Amino acid sequence: MNVEEIIKTKTNIPLPKRTIIHLSLVVNKIDEIIATALKPYEISIQQYNVLSILRGQKGNPANLSTINERMVTKMSNTTRLVDKLIMKGFVKRRVCKENRRKVEILITETGLNILTEIDGILFETEKRILENFNENDLNEFNILLDKF
Structure with a gap:
């Protein structure tokens, strides 16, 4: 069993x-x-999460610690995730002009475009995952989860 x-x-x-x-x-x-x-x-859930965080910055850069703080799944390999996204052309890294020790991460136009494409797919996927729940069920479930 x-x-x-x-x-x-x-x-x-x-x-x-x-x-x-x-x-x-x-x-x-x-x-x-x-x-x-x-x-x-060809992106993981964690890579998608990084892209979403960067899109939420609305054109402003984020540093690695900001990205890591906002990740759904906290992990120590944020640098590796960002490196993979750089290789794919979805994000870019630059040195901060005011503080040369600070590294800033920005989403690229390609990254924004892939997110737009993925958004529709994930919306339908999430709908399918939750198809057995009505709105009241979901509200009650969220209330229970908020107790964590």
């Missing part, structure tokens, strides 16, 4: 543990579905 079957049968797993396992399975499934949607664009 796999973990999903155990959860469904509600065996003797204590409720807190069952809840954590269930949440983990759902998060992994959502990540898998979104990663599949992003695969044709």
Whole structure:
């Protein structure tokens, strides 16, 4: 019996543990579905997150620590993510004119264009993921999640 079957049968797993396992399975499934949607664009969920953060800067640069603070998944390899996006032409790096020790990251026009293309795909993917929930369900679910 796999973990999903155990959860469904509600065996003797204590409720807190069952809840954590269930949440983990759902998060992994959502990540898998979104990663599949992003695969044709050859970017990861984390790379997409960096691009979204930079788009939110509205033309202003961000440094690595700002990007890392705003990442959905906190990680220490933000530099590597940015390097990959630079190689793809989606972002550029420059030295700050006022402080030469500071590195600034900016999204390129190519990065903005790929995000625009991906936005529609992800909107449909998110709709599909949540198709079994009505608006009231989603509001209640968000209220519960806010307790974290």
